[in-house]
Every structure is written in C-alpha cells, then in structure tokens.
Amino acid sequence: MPINHFAKGVKTVPTTDSSRVLAPPAPPGWDERAPELPDFLLTSPVWTDELVHESGIPVVDVPFLTVGGGMGSFAMIDCLRIAGVPTNQMKVLTNLRHPWENYAYLTGVSQLPPHYRIRSDASSMPDNIWGFPSYAVRRAFRSRSPRGFIAPLWNVLTENVFTDYWTPLAGEVFDGMRREADRVGYWDCVAHGQARMVRRRAGGGYFTVFTTQGAHKQRVVYRSGYVHLAVGYPSIRFLPDMQDYRARHGSGHRFVNAYEPHEQVYTDLVARPGTVVVRGGGIAASAIIHRLLNDREQHGAATRIVHLLRTYVDGPHGPSRFMRRRGRLGWAHQGFNWPKAAWGGQLKVRLEKLEGEDRRQLWELMAGSTTPYRRGWQRQLAQARRDGVYTAVGGVIDRVDRAEDDRLAIVYRDNATGTPRTLAADFVVDATGLIGDLRSHRLLHDLVEVSGAARNLWGRLDVSPGFEVRSLRNGAGRLFAAGAVTEGAYYAPADSLLGLQYAALRVTDQLAELGFCHRIGSGRSIAQWCRRMRGVAP
Known part of the structure; x- marks a missing residue:
C-alpha cells in the first residue's frame, strides 16, 4: 500500500458501500423529453396559481424544500429533524444518490480517496451538530489496542504544538452521514430528479420546477413557503x-x-x-x-x-505579526482552509459587521491557497x-x-x-481552484437573470448573515442559500463541513421564529443529543 502521509492510524480502506468513490453525477441540466414550460412562465419572475394551473403541470405542496441534495441539504434536514419537523413537511430535490456523492467524487479524483485525511477539524461532523464525541474520540474507542486508544486523543490534545492537526478520514465522514441519514429518516424526504428554476409565488412563497427521474419523466411544480438552495459548486473552473x-x-x-x-x-x-x-x-x-x-x-x-x-x-507572511501565515519553499501553510478565528472567533465577528469594500478586503486578506x-x-x-x-x-x-x-x-x-x-x-x-461562475449553473443563472436575485461583490448570491437571499424575500416566504454560492458574504468558511452546519442552524433559528419548527434550545439540544447517542430517531 502506498505511503500515506495524509492518513493517520488506519491502514485499510473502509469497506462499506457508502465510502466508495463514485462516478460523477449528471451535469446540471434537464431532460428535454419532458414537455417544455410555456413562454408565459419562462419569462415571468412571479407566478400566480392560475398561471401554473393553466400550464397543466401538476402541483405538489410541501412547506419546506431544499434543492441540491448534497452535504448542505443533508445538514439542513438533520437540523430541522432535530428541531421537530416531520419528514412529510420537507422535500429534498436532487440528482444525487446520497448526500456525500459529489464530495466523494471530487475528493477521489483530486487524490483524496476514502482512506485519506480530509482538511477538516475533528469536531466538524456533518452527522453530529454537537461535535461530540468527535471523530478522534470515535477512533479511540473503536481501537482494540492501548496505543490505538491513546494516539488520537493525544493528537487532539497536542495538535499544532507537538503533533499535526488531527483530521478525519473521508470514509469516516461518509459512514457517519449514512448512519445519521438512516436515523433521521433523510431518505423519506428525497425526490430524485433535476430542479430547473425557482420563482416567486404571487402572495408569498415560491414555485420550484422539477423533472422526476425514471423511465417516464414528469414535470412537477413544488409550491412551498421556504426554499433552501445548497447546490454545491456551480461548475468546475477551467482557466x-x-x-x-x-x-x-x-x-x-x-x-x-x-x-x-x-x-x-x-x-x-x-x-x-x-x-x-x-x-x-x-x-x-x-x-x-x-x-x-x-x-x-x-x-x-x-x-x-x-x-x-x-x-x-x-517565509511567514501577512499584514502584521498578529495576522500571519507560515510559509516555506513556495508553500503557504495553514491547518484549515480558513483561519480558525473565521469559524467562530474575532474574524467571524468582524466579517459580520462589515459591508461593501471593507468586507471584500477582509475576505481577500483571509483567502488564498x-x-x-x-x-x-x-x-x-x-x-x-x-x-x-x-x-x-x-x-x-x-x-x-x-x-x-x-x-x-x-x-x-x-x-x-x-x-x-x-x-x-x-x-x-x-489544481488552482474549483468554483465556477453562477452563470454556468442553469438554476442559479435563472435565479439571477429572471427572478432577480442580487449578487455580492464576489459575484455570488447576496445573502444576509442568516443566509437569506434578501432580494427574493416574498411575503411570509423565505429563500435561503448555503455553501460555495454564498462566497463573499458574511461567513467565510461557508463551504466547509462546519460552515454548512452553521448555515443550517442559522436558518433553523429563523424558521423557529416564523413558527415552522421548535427552537433548538438547551433542553431540546440535550434531549436530542441523548436520542442520537442511543440511535433513536428525533
């Protein structure tokens, strides 16, 4: 087996189906065999119930909808289930077989297969919003030797001083997500197919156009009060x-x-x-x-x-002795893709208070390969x-x-x-970058050009600190976005495992204020953590 300095403590590849590196999903698009939408819907940013009825397309009502079906959608459904929302009140529109499929594909082709360490903190756990027990603690208690028990715990205790940062294997992340998806009933929410567009509904809420998968493809319009976009990277960037x-x-x-x-x-x-x-x-x-x-x-x-x-x-580089990165022989070194203070420290607080050019400057200061x-x-x-x-x-x-x-x-x-x-x-x-332009994704392009979604200074979707696409608020309806499409907004690590969870929690808090779900307070959090540890559904 090749020497693996990107792995630690594990010598075998996880054997569950969920940890396979999968073929890439179908590109964003839509099956032309399904009948096309009439022109009066294609050109209108606001649809009425009457217009949709005239088109003859069946309408499905569901209060909450998340589009994408990747890790961002998974984190959103997980939080809402913990907040007490039943599965029949939510729907996931996706062309993925499971939430980690696209991530597994991208990490696999870029030479980080399931038995390699990814660049994520031990407590950044898509399957566990509490972050405890962390991946390191899991590894320790699954070990059958004293050394295997002590090593991961010692690593997280002394990381970045005597040891390297402890990070999980990609396969561990996928396996944990599979177990949590089973526990919360994620699969009951999934509709397989391709989402094409999201339009505002006259009077409040949204319509989402969807083409189902299968031998007999069908156009469906979902009518919902809340929409969450977590479509991942718009495209691969080719220079x-x-x-x-x-x-x-x-x-x-x-x-x-x-x-x-x-x-x-x-x-x-x-x-x-x-x-x-x-x-x-x-x-x-x-x-x-x-x-x-x-x-x-x-x-x-x-x-x-x-x-x-x-x-x-x-050599070390940065604007001051308090904001420096290590560097040597060409490489800039940093434990994670953003400074740790950007997740929940002073940089996060500063970024949320800045607007316009000041926010861009702080983003550029923190960013970089x-x-x-x-x-x-x-x-x-x-x-x-x-x-x-x-x-x-x-x-x-x-x-x-x-x-x-x-x-x-x-x-x-x-x-x-x-x-x-x-x-x-x-x-x-x-290997210079991954994020393409919004125009290369059909749904996002339509959202900007027809529905009127505003862009931020980096050309991504302009969202609030709570990840709402403010320009598309529609009566009591709310449209949220998470992940790479919000780059340049108020939260720098939005496209990280922990960032997707943070976005989901912020959205859940707002939905609780609107009466859609329970607030995840101390009592509910402790009770739900206990249920998770016992493997019991929320």
Missing part, C-alpha cells in the same frame, strides 16, 4: 489557458484539471519516465504531488515534478528535493502548446524577473 489549449487541440489528455478524472496521468507516468507540471498551492495540489511521489517510491516511476505557483511563499503542514509529507518533499525530482517555481502560465514529439511546451512568466520561460512536460495538472 482560459486550458480552454484555449483544448479548443485548439481538441484533447484534454495531457492538460487536465485536478477535479476531473485524470487517472491516465499516473498510469502513463508509472509506465514510462516523464515530467509533470502541477499548478496550484492548495490541498489538491499537495495531494497530487503526494500521489506522484508515492508512485516513485512504490512503483518505480521515474517522474520529475515541476510545481508552478502563482504566489511563491518563502494554503495547505496543512504535515511532518511526514514534508520529509517526503525534502527527500524529493534532494533527489532533484521535485522543483517549485513561481510563475504564471501564458500559453500551452503541443510540441512535435506530442509533449507539451509551456510558456510561463517568471515571478521574480517577469521573463518568459519555456518548459517541456508530458502533463499539466491544474
């Missing part, structure tokens, strides 16, 4: 140089994105010597380089790695540098062409001098 290369050469075999299937890169490099350029400085880039170095150590691959970084970091500092992986990188098989350089790609020998000719601009340089390689793996 202009990659789009240009593929448009000219019609092939993505050698110039690939980290978040699309690219196993052929590793297979070819094991079979024959080659050079690969890895672009990016985040967790995906570090996992890909880790895989390439493992293939050298375990399978004898003669691979040379050139690591291209837009921002080459070689980083990767955790893990001692085992650092030793592996150091050895690769000594062997001359890994080189990190600062630069930005100007153009990628196909050379006469079918390799790639990469022209990049050196950061230090601005001088154009040419580099020959067999492959380029782009």
Whole structure:
C-alpha cells in the first residue's frame, strides 16, 4: 500500500458501500423529453396559481424544500429533524444518490480517496451538530489496542504544538452521514430528479420546477413557503489557458484539471519516465504531488515534478505579526482552509459587521491557497528535493502548446524577473481552484437573470448573515442559500463541513421564529443529543 502521509492510524480502506468513490453525477441540466414550460412562465419572475394551473403541470405542496441534495441539504434536514419537523413537511430535490456523492467524487479524483485525511477539524461532523464525541474520540474507542486508544486523543490534545492537526478520514465522514441519514429518516424526504428554476409565488412563497427521474419523466411544480438552495459548486473552473489549449487541440489528455478524472496521468507516468507540471498551492495540489511521489517510491516511476505557483511563499507572511501565515519553499501553510478565528472567533465577528469594500478586503486578506503542514509529507518533499525530482517555481502560465514529439511546451512568466520561460512536460495538472461562475449553473443563472436575485461583490448570491437571499424575500416566504454560492458574504468558511452546519442552524433559528419548527434550545439540544447517542430517531 502506498505511503500515506495524509492518513493517520488506519491502514485499510473502509469497506462499506457508502465510502466508495463514485462516478460523477449528471451535469446540471434537464431532460428535454419532458414537455417544455410555456413562454408565459419562462419569462415571468412571479407566478400566480392560475398561471401554473393553466400550464397543466401538476402541483405538489410541501412547506419546506431544499434543492441540491448534497452535504448542505443533508445538514439542513438533520437540523430541522432535530428541531421537530416531520419528514412529510420537507422535500429534498436532487440528482444525487446520497448526500456525500459529489464530495466523494471530487475528493477521489483530486487524490483524496476514502482512506485519506480530509482538511477538516475533528469536531466538524456533518452527522453530529454537537461535535461530540468527535471523530478522534470515535477512533479511540473503536481501537482494540492501548496505543490505538491513546494516539488520537493525544493528537487532539497536542495538535499544532507537538503533533499535526488531527483530521478525519473521508470514509469516516461518509459512514457517519449514512448512519445519521438512516436515523433521521433523510431518505423519506428525497425526490430524485433535476430542479430547473425557482420563482416567486404571487402572495408569498415560491414555485420550484422539477423533472422526476425514471423511465417516464414528469414535470412537477413544488409550491412551498421556504426554499433552501445548497447546490454545491456551480461548475468546475477551467482557466482560459486550458480552454484555449483544448479548443485548439481538441484533447484534454495531457492538460487536465485536478477535479476531473485524470487517472491516465499516473498510469502513463508509472509506465514510462516523464515530467509533470502541477499548478496550484492548495490541498489538491499537495495531494497530487503526494500521489506522484508515492508512485516513485512504490512503483518505480521515474517522474520529475515541476510545481508552478502563482504566489511563491518563502517565509511567514501577512499584514502584521498578529495576522500571519507560515510559509516555506513556495508553500503557504495553514491547518484549515480558513483561519480558525473565521469559524467562530474575532474574524467571524468582524466579517459580520462589515459591508461593501471593507468586507471584500477582509475576505481577500483571509483567502488564498494554503495547505496543512504535515511532518511526514514534508520529509517526503525534502527527500524529493534532494533527489532533484521535485522543483517549485513561481510563475504564471501564458500559453500551452503541443510540441512535435506530442509533449507539451509551456510558456510561463517568471515571478521574480517577469521573463518568459519555456518548459517541456508530458502533463499539466491544474489544481488552482474549483468554483465556477453562477452563470454556468442553469438554476442559479435563472435565479439571477429572471427572478432577480442580487449578487455580492464576489459575484455570488447576496445573502444576509442568516443566509437569506434578501432580494427574493416574498411575503411570509423565505429563500435561503448555503455553501460555495454564498462566497463573499458574511461567513467565510461557508463551504466547509462546519460552515454548512452553521448555515443550517442559522436558518433553523429563523424558521423557529416564523413558527415552522421548535427552537433548538438547551433542553431540546440535550434531549436530542441523548436520542442520537442511543440511535433513536428525533
């Protein structure tokens, strides 16, 4: 088995079906075999019951609706079940087989399979809003040896001082979500198909257009008072140089994105010597380089790695001694994708008070590609540098062409001098980012262009600190959004496991004020935690 500095304490891959790396779900869209909507509905941002009735499309009433069916929808349903909402009062519209499917796919293709550690805190648990017992405590009590019991507890007690941050394996997260989904009756809420659009209803509430899956697809309109959008990433982001290369050469075999299937890169490099350029400085880039170095150590691959970084970091950096990141030899190091104070500390409080350009500046100060500092992986990188098989350089790609020998000719601009340089390689793996534009997602594009949803300074949906899309409030109806589509709003780590839970709790609080559910106060919280520990439904 390959050396895995991204795993800790576990040597086997989880065997449950829920921890498989799955094929990607169908792209956002909709089955054209279902009859199209009439023009008077397509062009109107506000629909009346009479207009919908005239269209002949069946209407289904449900008080609460969440669109997406991923981890954000799962967190929302879990919180509402804990708050006392029965399953027949909620519906999940999704084209996913289970909530972790898209996440498992993205982490799998970016070289973080189920037996690898993800970048998440031990208490950031999608299946447990209380965060206790944490993943580390679970691991300890499932161990059959004294050392296996002590190691995870010692790790979380001394993390980032004597040990690396303790983070769970991806498979542990998926297994926990499966058990919680069974407990709260999540599957009873699910409708499989594709949501196309959300429109305001005259008099309050919303209509959501949906196409069911199956041999006989049917158009359905859901009428609800509350809608929650958790559609994940609008799309995978392909940078202009990659789009240009593929448009000219019609092939993505050698110039690939980290978040699309690219196993052929590793297979070819094991079979024959080659050079690969890895672009990016985040967790995906570090996992890909880790895989390439493992293939050298375990399978004898003669691979040379050139690591291209837009921002080459070689020391602590930041605006002041109180706001600094570690950095060394090109990498910017941070335990998690945001500073810990952004989850529930001073940075969170500051961000919620800022508006406009001031908020953008704080976002930009906290943002940026980083990767955790893990001692085992650092030793592996150091050895690769000594062997001359890994080189990190600062630069930005100007153009990628196909050379006469079918390799790639990469022209990049050196950061230090601005001088154009040419580099020959067999492959380029782009791991610079994941979030695409809202316009690339059909439902979000329609929400902005037709329904009139406002955007924030980063081009995402403009939401309140409570994750409400304020521009689409409709009478007593409320429309909420969570996850990557709210980037640039009042909560920086909105696209993290803990951030999705935080958004769900904030939405639950507002729905409790509106009388839709119970408030999760101290008494209910303790009682529901006890039920969860006994495996009893809410």
